[in-house]
Amino acid sequence: MVIGERGVADLLDTPVVLGAGPVGRSVAAALVARGTRPRVVTRSGTTIDGTEPWRADVADPDATRAALGRATAVFQCAQPPYHRWPRNFPAIQRSVVRACEANGAVLVAIENLYGYGPVSVPMTEDLPMRPTTRKGAVRAALWAELLDAHQSGRVRAAAVRASDFFGAGVRDSAYGERFFGPLVSGGKAQVLGSPRARHAITYVPDLAAAAVRVAEDPAAWGRAWHAPTAPGITQLALVEAAARAAGVPPAFVAVKPWQLRLVGAFNSGARETVEMLYEFDHDFVVDSSAFETRFGQPPTPLDRALAETVAWYRQAGA
Structure with a gap:
């Protein structure tokens, strides 16, 4: 499917949520509250009220493509255990990007703030990526790849970043x-x-609501946003x-x-x-004023x- 084939009005008609941890569940709940029935993809086929469970390993490109079907928006909330980030996370994201490229879905990746590294000022989205840790380096590389995929026209993508959440x-x-x-x-x-x-700290429902808002706004794609954070x-x-x-x-x-x-x-x-x-x-400290100003959504x-x-x-x- 050619990117841009679908209109803006139906961006959330057929959403897919990858992962059923606290963030994935919260994103799914936000979508259900909007009247949609998202497909939730996990390796175990987790069942969540109001959603369609789907069993797949998102590190497998073919399985991910099948799981996406005719998805209009994809929320990437899946991640490997901490100690497997360098080995497994890049493969997961590349699999998801290829699947979204194949079907034209908008991709919203949930990220954290590790890529910035230690800073002495409130974090804004325009800070350079200067990680000093192994997991920070993975995060920075994942964002660089995702941004390149968007800018090259392969996918329509954005990221929503959160601090430690609760x-x-x-x-x-x-x-x-x-x-x-x-x-x-x-x-x-x-x-x-x-x-x-x-x-x-970022309240998970605020992060989920922010991801949904970004997915439905084409002008918000192609960049990272900080979820509303107190x-x-x-x-x-x-x-x-x-x-x-x-x-x-x-x-x-x-x-x-x-x-x-x-x-x-x-x-x-x-x-x-x-x-x-x-x-x-x-x-x-996180500065989420860019998102709050654009979308009118302050933190809870x-x-x-x-x-x-x-x-x-x-x-x-x-």
């Missing part, structure tokens, strides 16, 4: 179960790095705000680098986090987002 269903995150899990029970939230460093506050202030939402005393324990390295000896997730500690030792107020997250953790724990 929300219902988010467990494997710096602000996931190690943070909210103990806190909602009156225990101590675990924080990395300096408790007094500011750190912006102004960065210190991790100490974040603990206090989350504790208020949970109705418990604020308490935390700061995980030391040597402790993370020790756990990393037998836990790949902890081992892969070590190189990202710069995000938590110093201020890590932090107190409300935290309350909704706490409620989910309480229910999950029960």
